Amino acid sequence: MTETNREKKYYTIGSVEKLCDLLEILSTQDSWDLNELAAAMGLPKTTVHRFLLTLLDRGYVVQEKRRGRYSLSFKLFSIASRVVEQTSLVKVARPFEEHLRNVLGETVNLTVPSGPSMLVIDKLVSPQALRQDVQLGSSFSIPSSASGRIYLAFASPDDRARVETAIRLEGSAEDKQKLPDILGRIDEIRANRIEDDDEEQYDGIRCLSAAILDSSNRACAAISVSFPVMRFSPEIQEAAKKELLEAARQISQRLGAAVF
Numbered sequence: 001m002t003e004t005n006r007e008k009k010y011y012t013i014g015s016v017e018k019l020c021d022l023l024e025i026l027s028t029q030d031s032w033d034l035n036e037l038a039a040a041m042g043l044p045k046t047t048v049h050r051f052l053l054t055l056l057d058r059g060y061v062v063q064e065k066r067r068g069r070y071s072l073s074f075k076l077f078s079i080a081s082r083v084v085e086q087t088s089l090v091k092v093a094r095p096f097e098e099h100l101r102n103v104l105g106e107t108v109n110l111t112v113p114s115g116p117s118m119l120v121i122d123k124l125v126s127p128q129a130l131r132q133d134v135q136l137g138s139s140f141s142i143p144s145s146a147s148g149r150i151y152l153a154f155a156s157p158d159d160r161a162r163v164e165t166a167i168r169l170e171g172s173a174e175d176k177q178k179l180p181d182i183l184g185r186i187d188e189i190r191a192n193r194i195e196d197d198d199e200e201q202y203d204g205i206r207c208l209s210a211a212i213l214d215s216s217n218r219a220c221a222a223i224s225v226s227f228p229v230m231r232f233s234p235e236i237q238e239a240a241k242k243e244l245l246e247a248a249r250q251i252s253q254r255l256g257a258a259v260f
Contacts, residue, residue: 018043022051023076026061031069080137089221090122092254093212096247097124100225104240107132107226111147113155113163114139116171118147118222132205132226142167143178146197146209147222152182153189154211154219194241199229206232208240210248215256223248 018041025040026032034052038045052070055061062073090110097108101124111118117139125133142148142163152160164183167175182189189195197207209224225240 018047019051019055022048022055023060023072026070026072031064031071033069037070089212089255093122093221093223093251096251097122097223100124100223100243100247101126103243104225104236106231106240109134109147109224109226110221111140111151111224112221113142113148113151113159116142116163116167116169116175118142118145118151121221126226130228130230132202132207132228140201141172141175143171143175143182144197144200146195146207147224149182149185149189150195150209150211151219151222153186153195154213156216156218159218193245197224204229208237208244210244211252212248212255213252213257215258217257220255223251 021041022037025037032040034045034049037052038048041048052061052063056063059073059075062071063069064071089112093110097110100106100108105126105128107126108124109120110122111120113119118141120134120136120138120140123134123136125131140147142152152163155163164179167179171179193210195209197205197209199205201207205226206229207224207226209222211219212221212223214220223244225244227236227240
């Protein structure tokens with residue numbers, strides 16, 4: 001995000017912001033050379049080089065060889081993995097994810113809202129050769145995914161407003177175009193309690209998703225099951241809806257939801 005787009009706050013430390021920008025840019029491809037990074041950040045090479053040297057010293061960045069290209073190390077992944085392991089949501093949801101994966105034989109994803117997207121914080125992959133498999137930390141557009149739409153339908157008014165703002169500021173043109181229609185379908189989606197992704201994220205993949213509610217009875221996450229279209233028969237769809245709703249209900253109850 002550029003300086004003109006970012007709202008400045010009294011506590012903002014410019015160098016920390018730039019370091020965060022550098023980490024995010026580094027994550028977008030396998031490796032970068034110094035000139036590319038300086039151009040991407042709009043900063044002098046000497047400034048970017050100092051940031052890189054600091055990250056190298058702390059183990060967050062590796063360099064192929066002297067004067068070589070720069071890449072992120074696995075240190076951030078290690079930190080993120082520890083955060084996920086300690087998250088009560090993942091601990092509570094994991095047994096129900098395992099049940100869904102074992103009963104349905106398909107990939108299960110657990111996602112939480114992050115700006116205009118749903119972030120994958122846990123997954124259990126189908127044992128079948130033809131399957132969906134995304135990386136932890138991947139994200140799905142909220143307007144264009146079953147997980148995003150079901151989250152939006154069960155979110156609190158304040159959380160929904162925050163997502164709307166994020167989509168309008170950061171979402172793609174397609175997301176912005178879809179948003180009014182989705183907001184007009186909120187009551188319908190809530191009534192259905194399950195949302196369907198009809199190959200919107202990946203060609204050949206259908207997805208069913210249910211909301212997970214917290215102790216305030218508002219959506220805090222979504223759980224989904226993904227199917228290759230060739231295995232997505234009407235009978236499988238109905239069975240999956242029942243299993244998914246029951247898993248979401250039990251996870252929500254364990255998080256303190258009073259009604260589901």
